[in-house]
Amino acid sequence: MKFAPDETRFEFRIFAPDLSSVRDALAAMAQGNQLPESRETYIVTRLNIESNVKIRGGRLQVKTLQARRGLLDQWARPLDAEFPVSVADIENIVLPALGLDLEIGERGALVESALLALLGDQHALATIVVVKQRTLYDTADCVAEFTHLTIGDDAIETVAIEAADPLAAEALMQKIGIADTQNDSYAEFLQRRLFQT
Secondary structure: OOOOOOOOEEEEEEEEOOOHHHHHHHHOOOOEEEOOOEEEEEEEEOOOOOEEEEEEOOEEEEEEEEEEEOOEEEEEEEEEEEOOEEHHHHHHHHHHHOOOOOOOOOOOEEOHHHHHHHHHOOOOEEEEEEEEEEEEEEOOOOEEEEEEEEEOOEEEEEEEEEEOOHHHHHHHHHHOOOOOOOOOOHHHHHHHHHHOO
16 A cells, blocks of 8 residues: 555554564565665654654655554654755754754755754764665555664564554554554654663
C-alpha cells in the first residue's frame, strides 16, 4: 500500500537483538522487498520524544507525534525536503519539533553541513548515524518493516507496522505475535541511547 505524503500513520515499533521469528512470520504472509542499504543521520533531542528528525539520501525528514491510540503512535510528516532546506522550514518546523525556539537570522536555505553545524551548538541535541538494511512487507492494509541496524559497533533489529487504519495495524500485530510488547519509537530508543547515563 502507498501512503499519501500528508497522511498520518499509526505505527508500532519494537527493537531487540534478534527479531528473526517476527521476520519469518511476516515472510509467511507477504513477499519481502529488500531496499538498498541506507546511512541515516538522526538529530535527537533530550527535550521530548514526540519528534523524529533525520537526514536520509540528501533529504531532511520530520515526523511529529499527533496522538496515541492504545499501543499505537499516530505520526504526521510535516516535512520531507531535499537540501538545501529553507530557513523558514527550519525555523517553523524543524526547530519546534526538536523543542527549540531559535531565530537563525538569515534568509534563504541551508545545506546539510550548515544545518548540522547550527544544531551542533545546541546542548540539548546530539546526532547519531544509523545504517539500515530494510525489508518491507506489504500486507495490503499495512506496511511492515524488518530492519537490521548498525549503530557504531552495535547491531540490533527493529520491526515496525504502519497503517492508515489503526484496526489493521492492531490485527497484524496480533497475527505476528507482537501485540503484547511495548511500542518503542526511534525518538525514544535513540534518546535513551544518547542521553541516559
